[in-house]
Amino acid sequence: MIQFEVLQGVGKITLNRPEKYHSFIREMAIQLQDALDKCKENDKVRAIFITATGKAFCAGQDLAEAIDPSIPSISKIIQEHYNPIIRKIRNMEKPVIAAVNGVAAGAGASLALACDIIVATESASFVQAFSKIGLVPDSGSTFFLPRLIGIQKATALMMSAEPIYAKDAEMMGMIYKTYSDESFQRDSWNLVSKLAKMPTKGLGLTKRLLNASINNNLEDQLDMEDKCQVIAAETEDFKEGVQAFLEKRKANFKGK
Numbered sequence: 001m002i003q004f005e006v007l008q009g010v011g012k013i014t015l016n017r018p019e020k021y022h023s024f025i026r027e028m029a030i031q032l033q034d035a036l037d038k039c040k041e042n043d044k045v046r047a048i049f050i051t052a053t054g055k056a057f058c059a060g061q062d063l064a065e066a067i068d069p070s071i072p073s074i075s076k077i078i079q080e081h082y083n084p085i086i087r088k089i090r091n092m093e094k095p096v097i098a099a100v101n102g103v104a105a106g107a108g109a110s111l112a113l114a115c116d117i118i119v120a121t122e123s124a125s126f127v128q129a130f131s132k133i134g135l136v137p138d139s140g141s142t143f144f145l146p147r148l149i150g151i152q153k154a155t156a157l158m159m160s161a162e163p164i165y166a167k168d169a170e171m172m173g174m175i176y177k178t179y180s181d182e183s184f185q186r187d188s189w190n191l192v193s194k195l196a197k198m199p200t201k202g203l204g205l206t207k208r209l210l211n212a213s214i215n216n217n218l219e220d221q222l223d224m225e226d227k228c229q230v231i232a233a234e235t236e237d238f239k240e241g242v243q244a245f246l247e248k249r250k251a252n253f254k255g256k
Contacts, residue, residue: 001031002014002016002032003016004035006042009044009045010048010196011035011048012051013036014053015051015053021059022052022056022108023059023061023062024058024062024107026077026080026081029082029085033088036088039092039094040092043255046196046255047097047192048097049188049192050098050115051099051100052101052102055102056102057098057100057102057104057112058105058107058109058111058112059105060106060107060109060129063133078139086110086111086139093204094203095200096115096116096117098117099119099120099184100121100124100126100175101121101184102123103163106127106130107138109141110139113140117176119175119188120166120179121179122165122166122180122181123181125164125165125166126164128141128158130158130161141158142158145157148174149172149173149174199238199253201235201256202235202238205231206228208228209221209225209228235256237254240252240254
């Protein structure tokens with residue numbers, strides 16, 4: 001259900017339950033958590049790429065499991081399946097890219113929103129589908145979406161469950177970029193490959209700062225920038241970047 005491989009410094013995670021539009025069941029959620037752990041622990045993985053097979057990205061929770069009296073409660077599903085995934089993505093000090101190849105609905109949309117950079121095919125769409133069945137958005141949607149597009153639009157999308165197509169999502173700042181369906185696989189992979197070759201220790205520190213900026217005041221953020229800059233200046237990549245600049249050549253970063 002989750003395919004994982006390391007290619008050219010990229011931890012590629014592929015959702016692979018196409019017959020159910022990659023809707024999550026417990027086993028799939030645990031496998032995704034395991035893949036994220038492997039990405040964190042493996043120094044050869046310098047960027048993470050999350051995508052799916054077929055025409056959908058993720059339809060969220062498999063509702064047949066959610067209402068099955070023999071499986072964990074909704075609260076247990078959230079606490080043991082989804083919240084750990086979101087925390088692992090946000091605490092991962094490596095860039096995480098969501099390559100949304102089709103519809104992302106419910107917790108599937110939340111999964112994408114938790115990533116550092118979201119790209120999508122022109123035919124992809126994002127749906128805060130929770131209200132259609134009387135539930136509330138979870139898996140971080142109420143945290144990330146208002147910060148990306150503002151409280152007014154986030155409220156409307158969550159209450160109406162209106163689908164937003166990729167181009168509109170790009171225009172409102174929900175996602176970074178839209179690619180044509182024909183070039184999507186190539187262009188999205190080129191993006192993550194580029195990031196994997198960059199000074200990824202510095203990118204991880206940038207992510208740490210961005211996470212903190214949500215709650216910090218200006219003074220706290222300035223202090224934290226100072227501390228992170230000191231750490232970044234001690235990396236091998238900083239030394240290589242300066243040397244390459246002085247020698248007028250392309251830097252060879254190693255993520256160290």
